[in-house]
Amino acid sequence: MTTAEVFSYLKPGSRLGAYRVREWKGGGAYGDVYRGVKDGKPVALKLSKHRQHSADPGKTDERLLRELVCLVHVDHPHIAKVQGWARTPQGRGYLVLEYVDGWTLAQWLQNARPTFQQVVRLFAKLAHALEHMHGRRVRHRDLSLSNVMVRKVDGEPVLIDLGAGEYSGAQELTDAPLPPGTNRYRSPEAARFFKENQNNPDARYPFPPEDDLYSLAVCLYDALTDAEPARGGWEARKAPRIDVNSPMWAPPSARTANPRVPEALSEWVEKWMARDFEKRRPSLASMREALEALGAQEGAEWLAPVQAPPDTGAVALEATGHPPAKSRRRVLAGAVAAVVLVVGAFALLREAPLREAPPVPGVPESSSDPRAQALQAHPSPPAPPASAVPSPSEVPPAVKESPSVPAPTNPSSNPPAAMPPTKSAPAVSRGFLKKCAEAGALAAALLGCPAQQVQPTQQKCSAAAYESMRRLGLDDGSQVGILVDAKQPFLRSPDECEAAGRMWSDDMGECLTLLGDGKLESETQDTLSRLPEGSRLYGRVWTEGATVVGRYTRARLPNGAEHEVCVSLSLNGGLDKLPGSKPGAALVRPRDGATFFGGPK
Incomplete structure (x- = not known):
C-alpha cells in the first residue's frame, strides 16, 4: 500500500463502487467516513485505513470485518x-452504512x-440499545458523546462507530493493554489495569459489558453538568470540564455541579458512576428501567432546560446569528492588532470562521403547550427511588419503548433547520502567540507551510542498527515510554502550561505538545526498559x-x-x-512510547 493510498481523501464527485462520494464527514485512526449517494x-x-506504523497490514481488513460482524449481529432502531x-x-x-442526518449528541446538547425530560428519555433509548447489543454478546467499547447521533427529522438517538467494537469469540486485534477508546469514558477498573500493565505488552483488559454502561453514565453526567459539551478541553471554554477520572475521589454529584438537576436523577447518576465496581454493578443492571421511570416525570423541574438560558447581556445574537455590530467591530479590531503583532497569528485567526448557532428554543408561550402548562402546574410526584425500580429478573421479556424524544424545537413549528458545523479554531494563549513571533519556524508551521516532507511507507533499518540494538539487548518489538519532545517539558498545571505559551487540555489534564515536520528529539522515561x-x-x-509518524535512527545514553x-x-x-491539528502543526499528548525493530524475524 502506498503513502498516497494511506493518506489520500476521496474528492467530492469521485466514485466508490456503485456510490458517488459527496463529502468527507470525519475519520479516525482506522477509517474515514464519507456521505455517498446511490x-x-x-x-x-x-x-x-491502514495505520502507517502498524507492523501487520492485514489487521486493517480484520478490523473492518470485525466491525461488519458486530453490526450484522445487532438489529435495533437506535443502532446504525x-x-x-x-x-x-x-x-x-x-x-456501506445507514446515513444518519443529524448532529452528534454533544452538538445536540450544546445547541438545542x-x-x-428529553435528555433522560434519549438516554433511556441508548441504554436499551446497549442492552440489546450486550444480549447479542457485542460490546461497543468506545461510547462517547461523539459516537451518538441525534437525527434531525425526529430527534431519535443512533449509536454509531463500532470500529473498536468486539463480539464474543472474535480474534484479538488490540496490540495494547486497553482497546481503542476515549480515556474520559473508561471505567476506573480499566484505568487501574492500564496503570498496572502499561509496560506489559502482552496484557489485555477483559472489557466487560458493564464498562459500556459506565461510559453511558459518564456521557449523561456530561450532558447534565457541561454547558459546552461540544467543545474539547483544548478549546476556549467558559469553565473547565470536570475531572471524572481521579483515582483518589469521585467527581461531585451532578446536582452539586448543576443545581438545576433533579435530585432523584443526580442520585442515580452517582450510583452508576460509583468508584467501586461491586457497588456500581447492580445499579447499572437496572439503568434502562430507572431512566424510563425518571423520563415519565412531568413536573416543572423535569420540563425545564438542563442549562440556564444564556446571558443575553453578554454577547447577544442578531437575527443573522452573528454577534451585534459593536461586537463585530471589536473582533475586527482584535484581528487588525494581531496582524500588527505577528503575521502567523493573523493567519491562524483568519482561518477560524465565526460559528453561527441555531435559534435557542425558549419555553413556549402557548398555554396549550405541555411545557408552558408544567410551569404553572404543581410538581409531579417524586421519581421512584432505587428500591422501586424492578430488578432485571422482574422485568417481563417484552421491553416497553419510552416515548419518542421530541425534536428540540417548538412542536408547532417546522422541523429544525440544520445545525451549522461546530468546527472551531484551537484556543491560543497570548504566550503562544508571543512564541510564534519569536520563532519563525514555528510560525511557518502554524501557517501550514512546512517544507516538503516525504513520509516513509515502511520501516527500513540498516544492518548496523540491527547489530547495535542486539548489543543493547533490544529485541524486535521492544517498547519504551518517552517524553515525545524533549524540548517541550512535561508541565503539570494549567498555569505552567500558559506561562510556557502552550495549550492545556482540561479533558486530558495535560499540557499538549505541538509538533511540526522535521527533526525530533525524545527522551526515554521508562525504568523497566533495557534502554x-x-x-x-x-x-x-x-x-x-x-496520525503523526516518527522514525529514530540514533540513541544517546546518559553516559x-x-x-x-x-x-x-x-x-x-x-x-x-x-482536534486543532493541521499538517505541519500537530497537537499530541506529551508522553507516549516508542517501538524498536530488532531485525528480520
Whole structure:
C-alpha cells in the first residue's frame, strides 16, 4: 500500500463502487467516513485505513470485518445499520452504512438546549440499545458523546462507530493493554489495569459489558453538568470540564455541579458512576428501567432546560446569528492588532470562521403547550427511588419503548433547520502567540507551510542498527515510554502550561505538545526498559497524515555513548492527532512510547 493510498481523501464527485462520494464527514485512526449517494439515496461509506506504523497490514481488513460482524449481529432502531461491504480496486475494504442526518449528541446538547425530560428519555433509548447489543454478546467499547447521533427529522438517538467494537469469540486485534477508546469514558477498573500493565505488552483488559454502561453514565453526567459539551478541553471554554477520572475521589454529584438537576436523577447518576465496581454493578443492571421511570416525570423541574438560558447581556445574537455590530467591530479590531503583532497569528485567526448557532428554543408561550402548562402546574410526584425500580429478573421479556424524544424545537413549528458545523479554531494563549513571533519556524508551521516532507511507507533499518540494538539487548518489538519532545517539558498545571505559551487540555489534564515536520528529539522515561531512563532518541517526524509518524535512527545514553538504532514513534500505529491539528502543526499528548525493530524475524 502506498503513502498516497494511506493518506489520500476521496474528492467530492469521485466514485466508490456503485456510490458517488459527496463529502468527507470525519475519520479516525482506522477509517474515514464519507456521505455517498446511490439512486438519490444517501449512505455513509466507511473506508478502511491502514495505520502507517502498524507492523501487520492485514489487521486493517480484520478490523473492518470485525466491525461488519458486530453490526450484522445487532438489529435495533437506535443502532446504525449496515447495508453491505465491498473492496476498492486497490484492495481497501469499505462498509456501506445507514446515513444518519443529524448532529452528534454533544452538538445536540450544546445547541438545542433540551429539557431534563428529553435528555433522560434519549438516554433511556441508548441504554436499551446497549442492552440489546450486550444480549447479542457485542460490546461497543468506545461510547462517547461523539459516537451518538441525534437525527434531525425526529430527534431519535443512533449509536454509531463500532470500529473498536468486539463480539464474543472474535480474534484479538488490540496490540495494547486497553482497546481503542476515549480515556474520559473508561471505567476506573480499566484505568487501574492500564496503570498496572502499561509496560506489559502482552496484557489485555477483559472489557466487560458493564464498562459500556459506565461510559453511558459518564456521557449523561456530561450532558447534565457541561454547558459546552461540544467543545474539547483544548478549546476556549467558559469553565473547565470536570475531572471524572481521579483515582483518589469521585467527581461531585451532578446536582452539586448543576443545581438545576433533579435530585432523584443526580442520585442515580452517582450510583452508576460509583468508584467501586461491586457497588456500581447492580445499579447499572437496572439503568434502562430507572431512566424510563425518571423520563415519565412531568413536573416543572423535569420540563425545564438542563442549562440556564444564556446571558443575553453578554454577547447577544442578531437575527443573522452573528454577534451585534459593536461586537463585530471589536473582533475586527482584535484581528487588525494581531496582524500588527505577528503575521502567523493573523493567519491562524483568519482561518477560524465565526460559528453561527441555531435559534435557542425558549419555553413556549402557548398555554396549550405541555411545557408552558408544567410551569404553572404543581410538581409531579417524586421519581421512584432505587428500591422501586424492578430488578432485571422482574422485568417481563417484552421491553416497553419510552416515548419518542421530541425534536428540540417548538412542536408547532417546522422541523429544525440544520445545525451549522461546530468546527472551531484551537484556543491560543497570548504566550503562544508571543512564541510564534519569536520563532519563525514555528510560525511557518502554524501557517501550514512546512517544507516538503516525504513520509516513509515502511520501516527500513540498516544492518548496523540491527547489530547495535542486539548489543543493547533490544529485541524486535521492544517498547519504551518517552517524553515525545524533549524540548517541550512535561508541565503539570494549567498555569505552567500558559506561562510556557502552550495549550492545556482540561479533558486530558495535560499540557499538549505541538509538533511540526522535521527533526525530533525524545527522551526515554521508562525504568523497566533495557534502554536507560533519560536516554535521548534522535530522528524525524511527519505530520501530514492521519496520525503523526516518527522514525529514530540514533540513541544517546546518559553516559554519552551513542548507538545507531531503528525505532518508530508510538506504541500503537503513530500518535493520534488532537482536534486543532493541521499538517505541519500537530497537537499530541506529551508522553507516549516508542517501538524498536530488532531485525528480520
